[in-house]
Amino acid sequence: MRNADADRAGGSTEAVFRARGVTKVYDMGEVRVHALRGVDLDLYPGELVVLLGPSGSGKSTLLNILGGLDTATGGTVEYRGKELTRATDRELTEYRRRHVGFVFQFYNLIPSLTSLENVSVVTDIAAEPMRPEEALALVGLADRRNHFPAQLSGGEQQRVAIARAVAKRPSVLLCDEPTGALDAATGIVVLEVLERINRELGTTTALITHNADIAGMADRVVRVGSGVIQSVERNERKKSPREMRW
Amino acid sequence: MKTLRTKLFRDLWGMKGQALAIAMVIVSGVATYVISVSTLDSLRETRAAFYRDYRFAELFVSLKRAPESVAESARAIPGVDRVETRVAAWANLDVPGFPEPIRGLVVSVPDAGEPAMNALHLRAGRNVAPGRDDEVVASEAFAQAHRLRPGDRIGAVIHGKRKALRLVGIGLSPEHVYEVGPGAVFPDPKRYGVLWMGRKALAAGYGMEGAFNDLCATLAPGASRQDAIDRLDALLSPYGGLGAYARDDQVSHRYLTEEFRQLGTLAEIFPVIFLGVAAFLLNVVVGRLVSLQRDQVGILKAFGYPNAAIGMHYVKLIVLIVLVGVAGGIGVGAWLGRGMTRMYMAFYRFPYLHYELRASVAATAALVSVASAVVGALQAVRKAARMTPAEAMRPEPPGRFRVTLVERLGLRRILSQPARMIARNVARRPVKSALSMLGIGFACAILMLGNVQEDAVGFMVDTQFRLAQREDMTVVFVEPASARALSELRSLPGVRHGEPYRTVPARLRFGHRSYRTAVQGFPRDGGVLHRVLDTRLQPVAMPREGILMTDYLAERLGLRTGDRVTVEFLEGSRPIRDVPVAGLVGEYFGVNAYMDLYALNRLLGEGNAISGAFLSADREDRQGVYDALKEMPGVAGTVVREDAIRSFYDSMGGTLLLFTFVITLLAGSVAFGVVYNSARIALSERSRELASLRVLGFTRGEISYILLGELGVLTLAAIPLGFLIAQGITAYIAERMKSDLYRVPMVMEWSSYGFAAAVVIVAALLSGLLVRRRLDRLDLVAVLKTKE
Ligand SMILES: Nc1ncnc2c1ncn2[C@@H]1O[C@H](COP(=O)(O)OP(=O)(O)OP(=O)(O)O)[C@@H](O)[C@H]1O
Ligand SMILES: [Mg+2]
Numbered sequence A: 001m002r003n004a005d006a007d008r009a010g011g012s013t014e015a016v017f018r019a020r021g022v023t024k025v026y027d028m029g030e031v032r033v034h035a036l037r038g039v040d041l042d043l044y045p046g047e048l049v050v051l052l053g054p055s056g057s058g059k060s061t062l063l064n065i066l067g068g069l070d071t072a073t074g075g076t077v078e079y080r081g082k083e084l085t086r087a088t089d090r091e092l093t094e095y096r097r098r099h100v101g102f103v104f105q106f107y108n109l110i111p112s113l114t115s116l117e118n119v120s121v122v123t124d125i126a127a128e129p130m131r132p133e134e135a136l137a138l139v140g141l142a143d144r145r146n147h148f149p150a151q152l153s154g155g156e157q158q159r160v161a162i163a164r165a166v167a168k169r170p171s172v173l174l175c176d177e178p179t180g181a182l183d184a185a186t187g188i189v190v191l192e193v194l195e196r197i198n199r200e201l202g203t204t205t206a207l208i209t210h211n212a213d214i215a216g217m218a219d220r221v222v223r224v225g226s227g228v229i230q231s232v233e234r235n236e237r238k239k240s241p242r243e244m245r246w
Numbered sequence B: 001m002k003t004l005r006t007k008l009f010r011d012l013w014g015m016k017g018q019a020l021a022i023a024m025v026i027v028s029g030v031a032t033y034v035i036s037v038s039t040l041d042s043l044r045e046t047r048a049a050f051y052r053d054y055r056f057a058e059l060f061v062s063l064k065r066a067p068e069s070v071a072e073s074a075r076a077i078p079g080v081d082r083v084e085t086r087v088a089a090w091a092n093l094d095v096p097g098f099p100e101p102i103r104g105l106v107v108s109v110p111d112a113g114e115p116a117m118n119a120l121h122l123r124a125g126r127n128v129a130p131g132r133d134d135e136v137v138a139s140e141a142f143a144q145a146h147r148l149r150p151g152d153r154i155g156a157v158i159h160g161k162r163k164a165l166r167l168v169g170i171g172l173s174p175e176h177v178y179e180v181g182p183g184a185v186f187p188d189p190k191r192y193g194v195l196w197m198g199r200k201a202l203a204a205g206y207g208m209e210g211a212f213n214d215l216c217a218t219l220a221p222g223a224s225r226q227d228a229i230d231r232l233d234a235l236l237s238p239y240g241g242l243g244a245y246a247r248d249d250q251v252s253h254r255y256l257t258e259e260f261r262q263l264g265t266l267a268e269i270f271p272v273i274f275l276g277v278a279a280f281l282l283n284v285v286v287g288r289l290v291s292l293q294r295d296q297v298g299i300l301k302a303f304g305y306p307n308a309a310i311g312m313h314y315v316k317l318i319v320l321i322v323l324v325g326v327a328g329g330i331g332v333g334a335w336l337g338r339g340m341t342r343m344y345m346a347f348y349r350f351p352y353l354h355y356e357l358r359a360s361v362a363a364t365a366a367l368v369s370v371a372s373a374v375v376g377a378l379q380a381v382r383k384a385a386r387m388t389p390a391e392a393m394r395p396e397p398p399g400r401f402r403v404t405l406v407e408r409l410g411l412r413r414i415l416s417q418p419a420r421m422i423a424r425n426v427a428r429r430p431v432k433s434a435l436s437m438l439g440i441g442f443a444c445a446i447l448m449l450g451n452v453q454e455d456a457v458g459f460m461v462d463t464q465f466r467l468a469q470r471e472d473m474t475v476v477f478v479e480p481a482s483a484r485a486l487s488e489l490r491s492l493p494g495v496r497h498g499e500p501y502r503t504v505p506a507r508l509r510f511g512h513r514s515y516r517t518a519v520q521g522f523p524r525d526g527g528v529l530h531r532v533l534d535t536r537l538q539p540v541a542m543p544r545e546g547i548l549m550t551d552y553l554a555e556r557l558g559l560r561t562g563d564r565v566t567v568e569f570l571e572g573s574r575p576i577r578d579v580p581v582a583g584l585v586g587e588y589f590g591v592n593a594y595m596d597l598y599a600l601n602r603l604l605g606e607g608n609a610i611s612g613a614f615l616s617a618d619r620e621d622r623q624g625v626y627d628a629l630k631e632m633p634g635v636a637g638t639v640v641r642e643d644a645i646r647s648f649y650d651s652m653g654g655t656l657l658l659f660t661f662v663i664t665l666l667a668g669s670v671a672f673g674v675v676y677n678s679a680r681i682a683l684s685e686r687s688r689e690l691a692s693l694r695v696l697g698f699t700r701g702e703i704s705y706i707l708l709g710e711l712g713v714l715t716l717a718a719i720p721l722g723f724l725i726a727q728g729i730t731a732y733i734a735e736r737m738k739s740d741l742y743r744v745p746m747v748m749e750w751s752s753y754g755f756a757a758a759v760v761i762v763a764a765l766l767s768g769l770l771v772r773r774r775l776d777r778l779d780l781v782a783v784l785k786t787k788e
Helices: A002-009 A059-066 A089-099 A115-123 A132-138 A154-166 A184-201 B002-014 B016-053 B070-076 B140-145 B199-206 B225-239 B251-292 B294-302 B307-347 B359-386 B389-393 B417-428 B430-468 B483-490 B551-557 B597-604 B619-631 B641-654 B656-695 B700-737 B750-776 B780-785
Strands: A017-028 A031-043 A048-052 A074-079 A100-103 A172-176 A204-209 A220-225 A228-234 B059-067 B080-086 B088-094 B102-109 B121-125 B135-139 B153-158 B161-172 B192-198 B211-219 B473-481 B495-510 B513-522 B547-550 B564-569 B576-585 B593-596 B610-617 B635-640
Touching (some): A031 A059, A031 A228, A048 A059, A048 A184, A059 A074, A059 A172, A059 A204, A089 B294, A100 A154, A115 A132, A115 A154, A115 B002, A154 A172, A172 A184, A184 A204, B002 B307, B016 B251, B016 B359, B059 B225, B070 B211, B070 B225, B080 B225, B088 B199, B088 B635, B102 B153, B102 B199, B135 B140, B140 B161, B153 B199, B161 B192, B192 B199, B211 B225, B251 B359, B251 B430, B294 B359, B294 B389, B307 B359, B307 B656, B417 B430, B417 B700, B430 B656, B430 B700, B430 B750, B473 B619, B483 B610, B495 B551, B495 B597, B513 B597, B547 B551, B547 B564, B551 B576, B593 B597, B610 B619, B656 B750, B656 B780, B700 B750
Parallel strands (some): A048 A204, A048 A220, A172 A204, B102 B192, B513 B593, B547 B576
Antiparallel strands (some): A017 A074, A220 A228, B088 B102, B088 B153, B135 B192, B153 B161, B473 B610, B473 B635, B495 B513, B495 B610, B564 B576
């Protein structure tokens, strides 16, 4: 909450993230894959941004770099004035631990831990977390707390992953297709959770999706294509998740 | 970080089978180390205590005969502390119901009071009563071999006179811990025994009243040993002194030291190999186990767990497994070590057992195991932690695609689809495949090490007793005799053949190095019975001039064929002669110098003397010959060849072969642990891929074939590699074990190769079966649902 307050105090002009000329090249020996070809992007405090784009356009790559999970090949990324692209491993670890909540595209739960424990793994080291049970309840999985990932459906695993991301009350929330495996009803529940966190805690949120409808709940919609930002639109009126069609 | 702890125990539980297999390898490695070192420590400690408590002498000398008054002059020698004179006599013993000849050494004990040194430890009965001339205390080994108890009677021929003796006690002496007859290498307590008799009684029977023929002394602190020896020699040489010597040349002590040294070598080599293999395996297995969790390292990193905390998590996991292994290893090692030490106690004659397991030994074992595991774990964690979380969370790329041998050789058309997958998998991960092979190869090699010892011993005995010493018995004269004595022996009824020999104690000197042994003389034309062989097992003829010697002796003295060696004879007029070295012979037992019989006698200036003879006799005539020999006053004793072979095996059977058995057992568990771990890890690494194949329509048999086929290929390739490693290690052991007692040749029987290969293959089959069961139960849905 301290972070959220700070975000507001900083004023809406001061960007939380400033990405300039970010490139990412995967060197695979004979082939070099240019996943990002010079991305400029600012994310502002408390806003909810949706990233849209075709498969393979570089959305996950960009989000990973913002979250400090991956390093850029070129360009700079600043988080509140601190350059992530120059941070040491230790500083990046500290950054992820204190500020970032991440939902991975492939959930990445720890198979030997139950749902509840998968959440506790994060709250154990967070400063002011929710209780893990509370986080699970938010995504409607309170009664599955003692099940292992292998005993959950794909969508349930995805919801555990979301509970895990929000449980630490992060200052930024980065979600890679958080509703990809969910039906309309569950998807809406999850999106409501994300929206509430964004609204109540002022968490800066970036959300990747293939569903253009979901874009309606964003403050801004960023379209990514072939490794560059193609357009940024501001929504005049934010839809609430309940108004969405799947 | 409570949740991490939960994960720790759950992961541990999930891999319990594999953890157990890893622990088993550590148990074996640590146990080998603990057994070897603690056994050796205990033996050394026990010997030191026995020497101290029973006042083992420091200088020894035999002589022909000197009046008791000479002892005073000996005491006056500077540096000499205490002096004890004794009478020692060779005897032929007669135990009722035992037909073969027995050599005995009868040593005097003071009629009143304790001996100043070389005290007896009484096991049963009592000491000889003063004034009794028919009472003896017998050495425990001898008494046990014949089931003699205090009160039993035995006969003895001492100095040609028959005497009935009564056993009153059974004892042990620091002088005869390793109780071995003259010229023999291994104890034969049925045919050689030591008796202790009252000084007066023995002197009377041996013509030594008021005189002595044996002297022991202790040194004053800080005295020069060599100086004391030189002065003793000067004092006693007019009395036929045979040269004083220190403990280093005392038979029992020297053999013990030699055996301890060899045991020490084994105690050094085997644990290093075993612990090394265990450590290597740990390192590899742990590395691969952690690599399996590289995506989880990525996740933890992504949430902001610092590298140190993640490293610690895996270190704890591994250390828990290792500590179970270490604790088990120390337990098993202490238990077997105590057992082994007890076996050695029975072989060497010590009155008590000091089993000692130093804390530092246990600590070293724990440290080596934990360190190698932790290093392996940290390497893998570091590798995963160096990646960005995004990279670590992606499945590991299967390595660059390369055109493998399969494609290049055009095997494509010959091999089936699964067979091609096997070939590609092996070729595409060369380091992993090589490490697996090396691990299994080492397991195979250590399985051979035990048996190789047996092979070598069998080969040594075969060459020694079937090719070199083919006589049925060796007759030893009391004193050098003329050729007439030989004709007398040859004319005994039943004797088919007889060959003379001469043996003269001597010190060989070359430069500043010297060695005390005996020069043996054989007729030049070569014997039919007793022959000297070269390394190619061909008989060597005695040179007309010069001396032949064991190559090992030449090495110790640092001389070569053609050099002149100084021979100081320790008998008769004790001449000192320079003799050219005419050649070297490669022998496995003992350290010998040979000359032509006549050339030797010429050097000594003694006419045609012989020290004894080698005889052959038909089996049914032998008893008659033994009986006749017992009656001959000039005969000091008879050694029967077959007994020598048997005694060799008896003693070897008790010690080396026991060690071998234990080692082989531990090696077996290492082999199984290595193979099983390789299979299990391969399964964990590939289960996802294999499940996908199953989904695509491959049958259970086919995916088993792909995984187990790979294991099979690696195992089969590892076996010849193991043979090579075993040869290397064996050559090294043989080199390190060389001693003047014997040199173990490098002999490896087919059966040893077969055994090692068979155990490895059985371990592979068993592991395959266990893994196959898991493959059959592979939960396709669960595997595909989680992760990625
Ligand atoms: N580790 C990697 N090695 C090589 N190429 C990669 C790697 N990760 C991503 N790429 C490539 O980079 C490009 C961008 O990938 P990214 O995962 O960012 O796409 P995306 O927009 O998230 O797609 P999707 O919607 O399918 O998830 C793709 O062409 C992909 O093939
Ligand atoms: Mg993506």
